[in-house]
Amino acid sequence: MSGERTSLNFDDLDDFEAKPSAKPDKATRKKVDQVASFPSREAPQTKQMNITGDASVLDRFDRMCKEDRRSRHAMLEILMDAYEGKG
Amino acid sequence: MPVISFANSKGGSGKTTSALLLACALAEIKPTTIIDADPRHPVTKWAEKDGKPDNLTVITNESEKTIQDEIDDAAAKDPFVIIDLEGTASLRMTYAISQSDFVIVPMKEQQQDAEAALDVIQELHRMMKASRREIPYAVLFTQSKWVKSRTQRHIGNQFRSNERIDTFDVELFEREPFSAIFQTGGTVRGLDPKKINGTEKALENATKFADELIAKLRTSREKQLINEVA
Numbered sequence: 001m002s003g004e005r006t007s008l009n010f011d012d013l014d015d016f017e018a019k020p021s022a023k024p025d026k027a028t029r030k031k032v033d034q035v036a037s038f039p040s041r042e043a044p045q046t047k048q049m050n051i052t053g054d055a056s057v058l059d060r061f062d063r064m065c066k067e068d069r070r071s072r073h074a075m076l077e078i079l080m081d082a083y084e085g086k087g
Numbered sequence: 088m089p090v091i092s093f094a095n096s097k098g099g100s101g102k103t104t105s106a107l108l109l110a111c112a113l114a115e116i117k118p119t120t121i122i123d124a125d126p127r128h129p130v131t132k133w134a135e136k137d138g139k140p141d142n143l144t145v146i147t148n149e150s151e152k153t154i155q156d157e158i159d160d161a162a163a164k165d166p167f168v169i170i171d172l173e174g175t176a177s178l179r180m181t182y183a184i185s186q187s188d189f190v191i192v193p194m195k196e197q198q199q200d201a202e203a204a205l206d207v208i209q210e211l212h213r214m215m216k217a218s219r220r221e222i223p224y225a226v227l228f229t230q231s232k233w234v235k236s237r238t239q240r241h242i243g244n245q246f247r248s249n250e251r252i253d254t255f256d257v258e259l260f261e262r263e264p265f266s267a268i269f270q271t272g273g274t275v276r277g278l279d280p281k282k283i284n285g286t287e288k289a290l291e292n293a294t295k296f297a298d299e300l301i302a303k304l305r306t307s308r309e310k311q312l313i314n315e316v317a
Contacts, residue, residue: 012116013113013116013117013166013301015305016089016117016166016167016304017166018162018163018164018165018166019162019163020163021159021162021163023155023156023158023159023186024155024185024186024218028185028217028218028219029155031217031218032181032182032185032214032217032218034217035213035214035216035217036178036181036210036213036214036217037176037181037209037210037213038096038176038177038178038180038181038210039176039177039178040151040177040178040179041151041175041177041178041179042150042151042152042178042179
């Protein structure tokens with residue numbers, strides 16, 4: 001094969017660069033989930049986790065879930081997102 | 088910068104071939120990532136063979152739950168990110184197009200491909216509304232033949248004459264090198280023209296497609312800048 005390019009305007013492409021973040025914010029992601037008409041094709045995968053630890057910490061976690069009316073799983077995800085700065 | 092998705096909810100519409108041709112063309116010049124989000128993982132299997140360009144990174148996506156992070160990570164690393172999606176209307180496709188800077192809707196000039204393309208375009212408009220931003224897109228005719236039936240011409244012309252839907256002037260023709268690379272690995276440029284017919288023409292076809300996409304990306308970027316100023 002010839003190594004010559006046959007391109008007319010396919011130059012060095014230096015005007016295209018990597019970008020810091022392409023991920024939409026949480027509000028946009030929520031909106032995307034609300035208006036998406038294409039369904040998930042993935043079977044939900046569930047798993048059980050037992051946590052042993054200081055009773056005051058676990059009681060605090062349970063109180064948070066109760067006060068915010070969330071499941072333990074949902075609250076855990078919120079806390080992990082906050083920890084990773086995704087909130 | 089650009090995240091470019093290939094989306095059509097019907098299988099066999101030419102997504103994987105056109106995505107890989109583009110990824111290989113761009114990787115000749117700039118570091119490029121291709122995310123293989125087709126559960127059959129055709130690009131991953133291609134990459135396991137010899138001849139993958141060094142500048143091309145292949146990410147195998149396994150789930151809708153991880154695709155947004157994978158796109159984000161790839162876009163932070165490489166100037167070009169290509170996403171090959173599954174031929175199914177799925178939430179994974181929705182997530183990918185909502186995060187794209189350009190969506191290419193490949194289709195054969197056939198009724199079923201056309202209907203699936205329109206489904207994707209409708210979903211795309213829902214995503215534009217949800218994300219409050221313009222996501223440019225264009226239909227790419229694939230597996231074209233030089234001699235077209237009346238039905239093929241009719242379907243193609245319906246898209247080309249629709250002012251609301253952008254189409255590529257370039258069509259990807261049905262060419263042996265485009266299917267041969269999945270068997271041999273590597274790129275069209277790397278094929279031996281003595282063994283595979285039409286390699287030069289195929290390369291020219293793929294290059295013109297990449298050229299037209301780059302022109303479209305630049306145009307949409309200029310429009311976006313004008314809108315931001317206004």
